[in-house]
Amino acid sequence: MPVIMIGFIKRYFVKAVSFLLALLFIYAAASKLFDFEAFQVQLAQSPLLSAYAGIISYGILIIEFAVAFMLLIPNSNRLGLYASIGLMSAFTLYIYLILNYSDFVPCSCGGILEKLGWTEHLIFNIWFLVLAIIGLYTLVKKTGKSGLKGLGYAGLIIVASCLVVIGLFRSSEHIIKSENSFIRRFLQHPILIEKTRDLKVNSYYLAGIHNGVLYLGNISAPLIITTIDTSLNRSTRKRTSIDKKDYNFRNIKLQIQGPYYYLYDGTVPIIYRGHLNDSIARTLSYQDAFFNQLVVIDSTRFAIRTQRGSDHRYTLATLDVKGDSKVKLKPDILQGQIDGVFDVDGSLISNSNATKLVYTYVYRNQFIVMDSTMKIENRLHTIDTTTRAKITISKLSDGTKKMGAPPFSVNKRSVIAGDLLFNESNLMGKYEPSESWKTSAIIDVYRLDRQKYMGSFYIDHKKGEALSSWLVNGNYLYAIVGNELRRYKIRGEAFK
Incomplete structure (x- = not known):
C-alpha cells in the first residue's frame, strides 16, 4: 500500500x-x-x-x-x-x-x-x-x-x-x-471623532483658539463672541461694541490672536482691536488700506490681500499700524495667468502664532509658504494636475470684468498645524468612489517645508450640510459642520 x-x-x-x-x-x-x-x-x-x-x-x-x-x-x-x-x-x-x-x-x-x-x-x-x-x-x-x-x-x-x-x-x-499624478491615499482613521455639540444654528465659524478656549464668530450677529472650552462642555456669550460704527459695513469678521480679538470689514478701511476680557473694541487702524483678506501677525501688524490702484490686480501686503510706511505691497508673490484678479484668487492663512503664512490658490494646484514678513520660503503644489486656472473672463460694457462661466475650482479652504497644511480639496482624484464626495469633505495633508503629500481623510457631512469652518490645535481638530461643532482626536502617528 x-x-x-x-x-x-x-x-x-x-x-x-x-x-x-x-x-x-x-x-x-x-x-x-x-x-x-x-x-x-x-x-x-x-x-x-x-x-x-x-x-x-x-x-x-x-x-x-x-x-x-x-x-x-x-x-x-x-x-x-x-x-x-x-x-x-x-x-x-x-x-x-x-x-x-x-x-x-x-x-x-x-x-x-x-x-x-x-x-x-x-x-x-x-x-x-x-x-x-x-x-x-x-x-x-x-x-x-x-x-x-x-x-x-x-x-x-x-x-x-x-x-x-x-x-x-x-x-x-x-x-x-x-510627483503625484492625482492619486489620493486615504489614511486609516487618522482622526477619530470624540465629542459633538449642537450650536442650534449654522451661522457660526471658528475665529480662533486661546488658552484652551475656542472662540466662535457668528455671521448673523457679528458683534457677539461665543466661547466654548475645548472639552465642548461650557460656553459663554459676550456682546461687544465698537467705538466708531457710522460706516456702511458689509460683513464684519472676527479673528482671535490672544490676548486680543479683532473686528474688521475690508470694504471699510478700518480694524478694531479689543482685549479678550473687554467688551469694547477700539479703532486700531483707519484709512490705512482697503483689503479683502486679513491675517493678524501680532498686536499691530497684519498680512492682507488688497488691490493695487494702478491696475486693480490682487496683491499681498503687510500692514504695520506703528510703522513709518504702514503698507508695504508684495507684488511679486501672486503670479497672474489670465487677469491677475480672478486667476490669483485664493485664501491667506497663518499658523497659531503667525510665524508662517500660506496662500492657497483656488483655481490652480499651488500654495505659497511665507514667513511673517511675507518672504517666500516655498512654492509647492497640491496633488491635482490643474497647473493653470481654468476660468473665462467676460468684460462688461462699463469696463468691469466678471466670470464668464462657472469656474473650475480646485481648493476650498486650508488650515496650518505645525509643518503641515490641511487643505480641503474640491476635485475628485483617480480611483475614488463618487459616493464619498456626496457625503464628505476631502482633506489632503501636505508638508510646508518641502514638496511632500502625506495622505488624505474624510470629514463627514451632517444631513446634507458640509464642513464650513475648522482649525487644528495640537492633537485635536475642531470642525463646524452645519450646526454641529465637532472635536476630533488626531492619531499620534497619522501624519508622520
Missing part, C-alpha cells in the same frame, strides 16, 4: 499542484474582475503601489489568467510553475512589506480570501509558494534532469520578483508623495 500510494503521488502530484494553483489564480482574478472598480480603488489605497494602481490592476488580471492557462496545458506546465513561483513570491513579499513597513493595511482581495487576516494571508501564500517549488522540483526530476538546476532557476525568479516589488514600492512612494 505505501508503495502504491507513493507511486500514485509521484504520478499525479504535479498535476494536482498545477490544478490547485490554476484554481487559485482563476478564482482570485475572477473576484477582482467581477468588482473591478472596487479592486482599483483598494489598490490605489495601497501604501506600497498607489502610483501604479491603473497598470497593476489590469496587469495582475492578465497575468493571473495567463498563468492559470499555462498550468492547465501539459506543454506549458513547467513554464506555468515557474511563473507561479514568481507571482506567489511577489504577492508574499508584498504582504510582508504591508505588515512590517506600512502604517495601515488595505484590502485588494475578494471572496473567501478577503476573510483572511494579513498574517494568515502571508502563511497561505508561503504554503502555496512552497507547494509550487516542490511541484516544479518533482516535474524536473521526472524529465530526468537535475532537480537542483530547476530549483536554481526558481531561486533566480524569486529574487527577480522580489526586486520588482521593492522597485515598484520605492518608486510609488516617491511619485505619490513628491
Whole structure:
C-alpha cells in the first residue's frame, strides 16, 4: 500500500499542484474582475503601489489568467510553475512589506480570501509558494534532469520578483508623495471623532483658539463672541461694541490672536482691536488700506490681500499700524495667468502664532509658504494636475470684468498645524468612489517645508450640510459642520 500510494503521488502530484494553483489564480482574478472598480480603488489605497494602481490592476488580471492557462496545458506546465513561483513570491513579499513597513493595511482581495487576516494571508501564500517549488522540483526530476538546476532557476525568479516589488514600492512612494499624478491615499482613521455639540444654528465659524478656549464668530450677529472650552462642555456669550460704527459695513469678521480679538470689514478701511476680557473694541487702524483678506501677525501688524490702484490686480501686503510706511505691497508673490484678479484668487492663512503664512490658490494646484514678513520660503503644489486656472473672463460694457462661466475650482479652504497644511480639496482624484464626495469633505495633508503629500481623510457631512469652518490645535481638530461643532482626536502617528 505505501508503495502504491507513493507511486500514485509521484504520478499525479504535479498535476494536482498545477490544478490547485490554476484554481487559485482563476478564482482570485475572477473576484477582482467581477468588482473591478472596487479592486482599483483598494489598490490605489495601497501604501506600497498607489502610483501604479491603473497598470497593476489590469496587469495582475492578465497575468493571473495567463498563468492559470499555462498550468492547465501539459506543454506549458513547467513554464506555468515557474511563473507561479514568481507571482506567489511577489504577492508574499508584498504582504510582508504591508505588515512590517506600512502604517495601515488595505484590502485588494475578494471572496473567501478577503476573510483572511494579513498574517494568515502571508502563511497561505508561503504554503502555496512552497507547494509550487516542490511541484516544479518533482516535474524536473521526472524529465530526468537535475532537480537542483530547476530549483536554481526558481531561486533566480524569486529574487527577480522580489526586486520588482521593492522597485515598484520605492518608486510609488516617491511619485505619490513628491510627483503625484492625482492619486489620493486615504489614511486609516487618522482622526477619530470624540465629542459633538449642537450650536442650534449654522451661522457660526471658528475665529480662533486661546488658552484652551475656542472662540466662535457668528455671521448673523457679528458683534457677539461665543466661547466654548475645548472639552465642548461650557460656553459663554459676550456682546461687544465698537467705538466708531457710522460706516456702511458689509460683513464684519472676527479673528482671535490672544490676548486680543479683532473686528474688521475690508470694504471699510478700518480694524478694531479689543482685549479678550473687554467688551469694547477700539479703532486700531483707519484709512490705512482697503483689503479683502486679513491675517493678524501680532498686536499691530497684519498680512492682507488688497488691490493695487494702478491696475486693480490682487496683491499681498503687510500692514504695520506703528510703522513709518504702514503698507508695504508684495507684488511679486501672486503670479497672474489670465487677469491677475480672478486667476490669483485664493485664501491667506497663518499658523497659531503667525510665524508662517500660506496662500492657497483656488483655481490652480499651488500654495505659497511665507514667513511673517511675507518672504517666500516655498512654492509647492497640491496633488491635482490643474497647473493653470481654468476660468473665462467676460468684460462688461462699463469696463468691469466678471466670470464668464462657472469656474473650475480646485481648493476650498486650508488650515496650518505645525509643518503641515490641511487643505480641503474640491476635485475628485483617480480611483475614488463618487459616493464619498456626496457625503464628505476631502482633506489632503501636505508638508510646508518641502514638496511632500502625506495622505488624505474624510470629514463627514451632517444631513446634507458640509464642513464650513475648522482649525487644528495640537492633537485635536475642531470642525463646524452645519450646526454641529465637532472635536476630533488626531492619531499620534497619522501624519508622520
